[in-house]
Amino acid sequence: MSRTHQPDPELTHRLSRRGMLGVAAGATVAALLGTAASPAQAADAPEAATAGKGRGRPVLPPGRLGIQLYSLRDKVSTLGFAPVFAELEKYGYDEVEFAGYTQGSAGPITLAQLKRLARNHGLTPIGSHVGYYSSDPNAYTFAQNLDKVLDDAQALGLKHIGTAAGPFRYGTTVDAMKRAAEEFNTYGAAARARGMKFYQHNHSEEFAFASDKPHVRLYDVLLRETDPGLVYLEMDIFWAYVAQFRFSKRPDGTPAPFEPLDYVLRRPNRYPLFHVKDGESDPSNPFGYRMVDVGDGDIDYQKFISAVTRLKGHRLAHHWQAEHDNPTESFTFARRSSEHLHALREKC
Numbered sequence: 608m609s610r611t612h613q614p615d616p617e618l619t620h621r622l623s624r625r626g627m628l629g630v631a632a633g634a635t636v637a638a639l640l641g642t643a644a645s646p647a648q649a650a651d652a653p654e655a656a657t658a659g660k661g662r663g664r665p666v667l668p669p670g671r672l673g674i675q676l677y678s679l680r681d682k683v684s685t686l687g688f689a690p691v692f693a694e695l696e697k698y699g700y701d702e703v704e705f706a707g708y709t710q711g712s713a714g715p716i717t718l719a720q721l722k723r724l725a726r727n728h729g730l731t732p733i734g735s736h737v738g739y740y741s742s743d744p745n746a747y748t749f750a751q752n753l754d755k756v757l758d759d760a761q762a763l764g765l766k767h768i769g770t771a772a773g774p775f776r777y778g779t780t781v782d783a784m785k786r787a788a789e790e791f792n793t794y795g796a797a798a799r800a801r802g803m804k805f806y807q808h809n810h811s812e813e814f815a816f817a818s819d820k821p822h823v824r825l826y827d828v829l830l831r832e833t834d835p836g837l838v839y840l841e842m843d844i845f846w847a848y849v850a851q852f853r854f855s856k857r858p859d860g861t862p863a864p865f866e867p868l869d870y871v872l873r874r875p876n877r878y879p880l881f882h883v884k885d886g887e888s889d890p891s892n893p894f895g896y897r898m899v900d901v902g903d904g905d906i907d908y909q910k911f912i913s914a915v916t917r918l919k920g921h922r923l924a925h926h927w928q929a930e931h932d933n934p935t936e937s938f939t940f941a942r943r944s945s946e947h948l949h950a951l952r953e954k955c
Contacts, residue, residue, distance in 0.1 A: 665952060665953075666952060667927065670923075671923065671927055674703060674941055674944070676691075676705055677930065685713065687713025698942045698946075699949060705734070708721060722762065735769070736771045749794045768803050772807075773813060775812070780820075784825050785832050788838070799837060806879065809826070811846045811849040814853075816854065816857055830870075840878050842880075844883060845896065848886065848906055849886070849894045868910075875918050876924075880925070883912075884932075885899050885906050886904045899931075901943070929941065
């Protein structure tokens with residue numbers, strides 16, 4: 608899938624509104640990195656806003672583009688949140704999803720400072736990934752430290768608090784999945800009491816088949832056994848398509864195809880968050896894809912996002928978080944992902 612750049616009026620407006628701060632932020636980051644941005648590099652940032660005219664309404668709803676900060680962990684741990692947020696503001700992001708609240712060698716930062724810093728850069732903290740369980744009784748996880756996890760989420764003003772850990776604490780049988788679902792319901796009730804939604808982020812293994820009942824997909828058990836009013840899902844679209852490749856057959860070899868998008872269309876209220884992560888098809892790879900920057904792969908995000916946002920009453924109900932587990936250069940990934948997603952247009 609080739610990458611095209613077309614202007615988004617909403618992004619253009621935001622880039623213009625943030626222009627002066629964006630220039631200052633770019634200079635700050637350049638200084639921290641020990642480099643100076645050339646005029647060509649400076650002009651490259653708002654590329655999506657200055658390319659040729661687009662056609663059709665934007666696929667991406669306004670105000671709903673975020674980024675999972677795990678993708679920028681190298682920059683957060685060395686530069687700190689302030690210059691990272693300044694770059695994200697310049698690139699036109701609206702939201703951030705946390706993967707921890709510390710900034711390594713950049714020094715300590717309080718949750719109040721972190722919340723204020725995000726707000727000052729026009730970014731809404733939308734969610735956070737926290738561990739599910741650990742053998743350490745004092746670990747910062749839902750199982751070991753639920754109240755602290757929720758206290759911190761409230762301090763940041765989060766609307767969603769979740770885990771990227773698989774629901775495999777008790778194994779991969781149907782009963783094991785039911786036990787995990789019961790715990791997720793407990794976390795969801797505690798989060799709802801604080802005005803938040805608890806969510807679980809998938810990888811590909813959730814779509815495998817139960818070890819004791821090989822005709823039953825584990826993800827279907829999780830959906831069935833969790834209360835839809837308490838437990839929500841964040842679909843990582845890349846890993847869902849990896850699962851489509853890996854688990855399209857049952858262990859006995861009989862076909863069991865599935866379409867990740869269908870899960871969302873059947874239950875749109877259960878999927879407030881998505882990870883927009885791209886992959887280039889590679890059948891020789893055991894996962895079926897090689898992870899690439901958003902827009903450089905074969906996953907049709909124009910179709911996926913359009914199908915979800917066209918659902919009646921749901922256009923502004925979902926949040927789209929760009930992510931790459933190991934980008935070659937994380938700021939470049941963040942910039943190009945924003946450009947690509949803002950450039951997507953409904954087909955005329």
